[in-house]
Amino acid sequence: MDTIPQRNEDELGLHHLQVFEVLLAERSLTKAARVLNLTQPALSKTLARLRLYFGDPLFVRVSLRMEPTPKALALAEPVRGILERMRALRSDHVSFDPAAAERTFSFFIIDAGVAQMLPPIINHLATAAPRVRVQAVNCDAQHIDLWLESGLVDIAVGSFPDLMQSVRRQPLWRERYAAVTRSGHPRLGPKPSLAEFVAEKHVLVTAAGTGHEHLSVERILEAAVPREHIVCRVPMFTAAAMIAKHSDAVVMLPMTLGTVLAKDMGLQLVEPPLALPNIEIALYWHDRVHREAGNQWIRSVLRKLFQRHEAAQPG
Template identity: 35%
Template sequence: MEKFDLNLLTVALAIAEEKSVSRAAQRLELSQPAVSLALGKLRRRLGDELFVRTPGGMAPTPKAVGVIELARQVTQRVKEEVLQQKAFNPETSTTEFTIALSDIGEMVFLPKLLQRVQELAPHASIASVTLPASEVGAALESGRLDLAVGYFPDLKKNNFFQQRLFSHNFICLLRADHPLRGDRLTLAQFLQLGHAVVRAEGRSQEVFDRLLERKNIRRRVVLSTPHFMSIPFIVASSDLLVTVPMAVGTSFASFANIRLVQPPLKIPGFDLKQHWHRRYHDDARHQWLRRLVADLFKDDARWPEPPASRRQSQKPG
């Protein structure tokens, strides 16, 4: 098999269907001598005349009949399974999409994404997973993950694609009846208050932490927690201050006794993106999922506006 040229089968099939070497050459976009040479190779390889001239054109020998049928099956399977891109049908698919979401991902992305997937792919499902940052790349490469959506600054190698969805920023939270009033903290107030700090698997909090380090600002940390979901209950029942991504803050303020206040310094924003491995770049199922995420979120995340004192200088994420 290593020495057998499978292209010879397509030549035999073309001659059989056209009943002419010259017409087979035209169909294959080859010269007539090239087709004659290929037929000669196949004859010698199989030890059979394969085609003989008759008044009706080139007629196959019994040996050739079997070769032609096999060639037809092989070429048809190659067309269907190799050359044609398999379509993804969301209406009938029972696939499970596995997505790594960063610390704010489930609040920002998952509700809208789940709703749209249920509308367009009613039999499909979503698995949202949290992985250490060091494992996300390998999981995308192996296929255990379809997408990583959120803030994943380490996924920059050549084998990874990324698409920016939108930019995001930070906001501070206090309980609604906190004795400090106003829509914006002073630096003195920021330093005086006790802070709750989230140390989650996600990386977005690093943006804020690095800013404080560069400016040599030390918070008075009263509580450190790996979980965002405990924050609204802690803040609503204490005098603690917490600084979180805008989407997290607006979500918490919608159901807890919490109000939004602007931090005392300008905090750099960060881009939320979707990331995938190049192995799956052309896969129809992956392409459908990525288009869905982009259509839902690209430059279209709208959170409640920040307090009035900063509306002119800061756009919502």
């Protein structure tokens, strides 16, 4: 009688190749573990299997980075090809039924978007796609293109003007900026003069390393506010707003988020007396998944929930 052959424990699975691809991009066990949502011991075990299979260290520690060996660099293109073919098999001619689908969509989105967009998304999924999940991931500017291309991130949301040409874009809305302070601030009202505004202590939300267009607003604030009045820098808008609530500090943040937080946290909205640019908030996805049914569906959900008429363009 024919029997199913036992699995050879020496063989590699696609998971091992994905770990290799992420390590090649991140050059760090800690960062790769975060990207893959693995514990570091589990990642180290997978790397040990890869080293044994290929008979090579593949990655060696140099200072604080894991640098690829010549063997790893030679494997990069073949491994990428295998993963690309498997992703194509998954997406080509496969329908997507949101009511029955079990899938997690990964978004790269800064915390302003998390606070503003994820509650409506979760509420929509609860009825339209009850077994679909979403997760927000952290990334930096140099990796957004790679993560979109590899499928580690399905969609990026924000303002990223420098992404490569193979990344598609769909505008959602144009964002203005506002400042917030605690309610009953002793000196600042809702429409201060420039002198009054810059005389206060400020908390800056920094976008350094994210590639987000908020960096242009950050630079204008740095130029206008005396250095000694910038008392704190944080990477998250919501954390900055919390600091404003419990101090006399002023925080600049997107108007859409500021309006929500002012209501939820009892903050005062302040019109900044500065010439600040409006920034375009958009969806970004890679050409590779442009026709993939699941990606098309989640993009349609995001457009339905968040696209304002003046930003609509073919996508």
